[in-house]
Amino acid sequence: MAMFITGGAGFIGSAFIRSWVKRYPNDTVINFDKLTYAGNLDNLAEVADQATYQFVRGDICDAAALRAAIPDGCDAIVHFAAESHVDRSILSAREFILTNVLGTQTLLDVAREKGVKRFLHISTDEVGGSVPEDQFFAEDGPLAPSSPYAASKAAAEHLVRAAAHTFGLNALITRTSNNYGPYQFPEKLIPLALTNALADRPIPVYGDGQQVRDWIHVDDNCAALRLVLEKGQPGATYHIGGRSPLPNRTVLTMLLELLGKPTSLLTEVTDRLGHDRRYAVDCSKIERELGWRPQVAFREGLAQTIAWYQNNPVWVARARSGEYRTYYAQMYGAL
Numbered sequence: 001m002a003m004f005i006t007g008g009a010g011f012i013g014s015a016f017i018r019s020w021v022k023r024y025p026n027d028t029v030i031n032f033d034k035l036t037y038a039g040n041l042d043n044l045a046e047v048a049d050q051a052t053y054q055f056v057r058g059d060i061c062d063a064a065a066l067r068a069a070i071p072d073g074c075d076a077i078v079h080f081a082a083e084s085h086v087d088r089s090i091l092s093a094r095e096f097i098l099t100n101v102l103g104t105q106t107l108l109d110v111a112r113e114k115g116v117k118r119f120l121h122i123s124t125d126e127v128g129g130s131v132p133e134d135q136f137f138a139e140d141g142p143l144a145p146s147s148p149y150a151a152s153k154a155a156a157e158h159l160v161r162a163a164a165h166t167f168g169l170n171a172l173i174t175r176t177s178n179n180y181g182p183y184q185f186p187e188k189l190i191p192l193a194l195t196n197a198l199a200d201r202p203i204p205v206y207g208d209g210q211q212v213r214d215w216i217h218v219d220d221n222c223a224a225l226r227l228v229l230e231k232g233q234p235g236a237t238y239h240i241g242g243r244s245p246l247p248n249r250t251v252l253t254m255l256l257e258l259l260g261k262p263t264s265l266l267t268e269v270t271d272r273l274g275h276d277r278r279y280a281v282d283c284s285k286i287e288r289e290l291g292w293r294p295q296v297a298f299r300e301g302l303a304q305t306i307a308w309y310q311n312n313p314v315w316v317a318r319a320r321s322g323e324y325r326t327y328y329a330q331m332y333g334a335l
């Protein structure tokens, strides 16, 4: 099989590539990534020397670069590339519209030209917006994104569905809840709190810290994505959740307890603008149709993640200082 992965140097994309190459070492895997601040080729060190793996630096808004990189007869595109951080989208939505919306459409256009056989679009539970207590967001529920990030991802989903409907593209969409695990860029809650705590620095708690997120280990997510890619119904959307809905404060308290650090590090700060109170995805469809269930219990997954960050101080220091970014800029130049 020939696979084309966008955003494969990011946290989830790189975990997916590592897991795919491990299972299917004979498949060709092309990783197309812009190497933004969150992209990191060190995440792929264990596959970098495989003859079947290839890295191409490029922007999904660049149709010519995509045409040159996507092989004819490509079996599958898995589209991870996205600006993903909600706080950044509140500061400026421009990059989110460019990459998540225009980039997705450009990729869809080239995928069609190239006759790509299957297109898996990675979306988010945030497209459903904040979900009231005791309710769940199902695949056929209305889209109600609240942040500029979520709105850009909802727009991207509509474009994928439009390409499937209008041109018969064999597309699937997954919406995953909050991922955590090794190699996550330390801007997201868990790696930010973890790396701050390791340095005895305060941990910012937005508002009252009672916002609920459903945590899924990235390995569980990758197992679900592989299954959807291989066995999902063409045109279908699948929700992927961790069955670990927890308030942020509970997550942070558990993290500090596992680290043996005091809860006095938790520091309430001004809330995120328009902060969604609760995400809750109904995952019964993927469980029923594809027999998938998350395997990693949150506390164990968190302990394993903590150990990874403790054992990889160089990766952490480089990611936090922006050193990778400077290095890639020198190595590849500006795009």
Ligand SMILES: Cc1cn([C@H]2C[C@H](O)[C@@H](COP(=O)(O)OP(=O)(O)O[C@H]3O[C@H](CO)[C@@H](O)[C@H](O)[C@H]3O)O2)c(=O)[nH]c1=O
Binding pocket: 084, 085, 086, 087, 123, 124, 125, 126, 176, 177, 178, 179, 187, 188, 189, 190, 192, 203, 204, 205, 206, 207, 209, 211, 212, 213, 248, 272, 279
């Ligand atoms: C960074 C940070 C976050 N928070 C809060 C905000 C949220 O309620 C929760 C998690 O924040 P974040 O790690 O930024 O993740 P969140 O906004 O839920 O979005 C994530 O999860 C989504 C899936 O739900 C993905 O689509 C997004 O790409 C990903 O960024 O913790 C804090 O209280 N303090 C912080 O310093």
